[in-house]
Amino acid sequence: MEKLVPAKERLLKSEKNWMNGEVRGKILVFLCAFIMIAATISITIFLGTKGLQAFVKSGVSLIEFLTSQNWVPSKLPKPEYGALPFIFGSFAVTFLSAIIAAPLGIGAAIFMTEIAPSWGKKVLQPVIELLVGIPSVVYGFIGLTVLVPFVRNHFGGLGFSLLSGMIVLAVMILPTITSIVTDGFNSLPNALREGSYALGATRWQTIRKVLIPAAMPTILTGVVLGMSRAFGEALAVQMVIGNVSRLPHGILDASATLTTIITLNMGNTTFGSVENNVLWSMGLILLVMSFAFILIIRYISSRRKI
Structure with a gap:
């Protein structure tokens, strides 16, 4: 009995240490989750507050901001802040790059x-993996020195265009789409393939009529995630798209996006000025679109689980 007492004490001590470690682990995990949630809420509140000041404090018309094509911040006596060309450019280059x-x-x-x-x-x-690791500025520099002259010499125009922007973005979002879709096909059970082959289907018939429909939610998720990245990209697009404040009439015309105008003009404005507040409003639009992409992905994921 005397020999069993130390063993029992060691067992109780070990169990107590394990419980303490589990409590510390839970505290650490909950702390990390709290920091992430708090950071997201703080960024949303801050950007929402700054983005609305242009309409609440500076007197900029929301309808004019969303529908006007005139972007002339230096116009006197009344500057014009029409963001429609930039909103259209962001959506156009995003969808066109996703199509490629x-x-x-x-x-x-x-x-x-x-x-x-x-x-x-x-x-x-x-x-x-190599495409994922290349910085965006390298994509932009290659597009500036190779793609823009190629478009100018073979398709016409200045070369700085929606076409150049969508090609650069297509290459940038390609790894995201490929990786997610690959995981989707790998997660499909082999019984789908074996059942299709047992019914006499060829490999192409199995891929087209069985595997692709089964993996469609994952495919759509990958495409939406790629579009989300394309919508928020700034530097690479800025170097090849032209950055003009007018609506393009074709893919060979120069354009601009919300991100390119923000990066070009934010450093030249005074904090708290009307133009600065309008740029924050553009940032709010980007945040709202990011939330929209997340909601679409969540909806697609919920459909996949049904």
Whole structure:
């Protein structure tokens, strides 16, 4: 009995230490979650407050801001702050880049998972990782020195255009779409493939009529995430799109986005001025669109679980 007492004490001490470690772990996890939530709420409140000052404090018309095509902050006696060209440019370059990147990303994912599963991933995976690791300024510099002259010489115009912007963004969001779609195809049960083959379907029929419909929620999630990144990109697009404050009439015309105008003008304004507040309003639009993309992704994910 005397020998059992120390063993029992060690067991109780070990259990007590384990409980203390579990409590510390829970506190640390909850603290991290609280910091993330508090940071998100703080950024939203701050940006919302600053973004609304242009309409509440500075007297800028919300309707004129959203519908006017005239951006002349230096006009006297009444400056004009029409953000429609920039809003249109952001949506245009985002959707056009997704139109290019989505088929390429889905095709690459199908190749890696279904066509050549033994060696396809070994070839494409390093390429995708390389594209992810390239800084956006490098994409912009390559677009400025290679893509813009190519567009100017072969398609006309100045080269600084929506076409150049959407190609640069398509390359940037391609890894995001490819990675998510690849995970979606890998997560599908093999019973779907085996059942399709057992019914006499070919590999292409299985991919087109069985696997793609089954993975469609994941595919849409990848495309939306890619569009979300494209919508918020600034530096690479700024170097190739032209940055003009007018609506483009075609993909060869120069344009501008909300992010490019903010980065170009924010350093030249005085904090608290009308133009500065209007730029914060553009930032609020970007935040609202980010929330919209998140809601779309959450909706798609909930449909996938049904």
